[in-house]
Amino acid sequence: MSDVLICAKGLSVGFPIGGGLFNKQVLKAVDNVSLDIKKGSFFGLVGESGSGKTTLGRALLKAAPITAGGAHYSDGEVDYDLEKITNDQLKDYRKRAQLIFQDPYAALSPRMTVRDIIAEPLEVMRLTKNRQETDARVREIAAKCRLNLEHLRRFPHAFSGGQRQRISIARALVSAPKFIVADESVAALDVSIQADVLNLLKQIQSDMGLTFMFISHDLSVVAHTCDHVAVMYLGRLVESAPTRKLFAAPRHPYTKALFSAIPSLDPDDRGSAQKLTGEIPSPTNQPSGCKFHTRCPFAIDHCKQVEPKLETDGTGHDVACHRWKELMAPQAA
């Protein structure tokens, strides 16, 4: 049996935007992404705002349209081709693959009690036979998420950001999923609360044997949480590696620039890394060649003309940069 839960091959997501009847313009939010997410892993996806992280996460949940390439989900019980998935399979997939929302303030209906918020997926997907069974499941999952059972009768406005995020997590977990996309799930929280929620997610992952895709714009958040990190820029993966390797020796100039934005991880060698300047280009007006060349201090003509492929070195550390080897050499500043 394969150890891969999600396998994407050449996956692209394009959104039609404006244009005339015969001249439709497409915004490529995700472009030709291939990746494997291993069962039971915590897979991090990082990149600036607009790089396509949310869209990729949603495509893997079958909540954004896959316009080219595809993705497979295989958990040992079922094997779904997300492109050809039938309606019945999709219903089942909704139980197995869930999203934890970005903003715990916006995600919870103010008119529902915490009990009803957590119970709703069970009722919509008809996963329990009666109210008693639903209540038992809600209490079980609330306890796992360290929610006070007394609080189940209250409304979300009574809670802090961290507690609301626990409610969102409980709601996502109640259908006993195998795969969770957590999209900027701690970004809206204070730093001390972020650590609490991250610890909870890690605990739940090991208790329930879940697989996470953890989306963040912040490398420091993925450092202690993720086993593997993929870096996205303008819809493409530019680097992908086990976390330890990526943090020990990032290879892509974009990844290095993201590191330079983390003060606490920026002591000696990374102090000299180039800071990121300028803005990510619009996906509707993409640069030629390497998409990062307009912001890369090391770009040469070749980079402007030819797009580098994501290449692996055989150790699971992939990078898409023509110059990474020479830039890693000791004499390169």
Ligand SMILES: Nc1ncnc2c1ncn2[C@@H]1O[C@H](COP(=O)(O)OP(=O)(O)OP(=O)(O)O)[C@@H](O)[C@H]1O
């Ligand atoms: N439904 C849509 N229709 C048109 N364009 C979209 C749609 N959803 C996303 N986009 C565009 O796709 C690109 C990638 O957006 P996406 O939200 O996936 O990036 P992101 O890296 O998750 O950013 P953020 O961190 O801000 O959420 C952006 O240019 C965005 O404007």
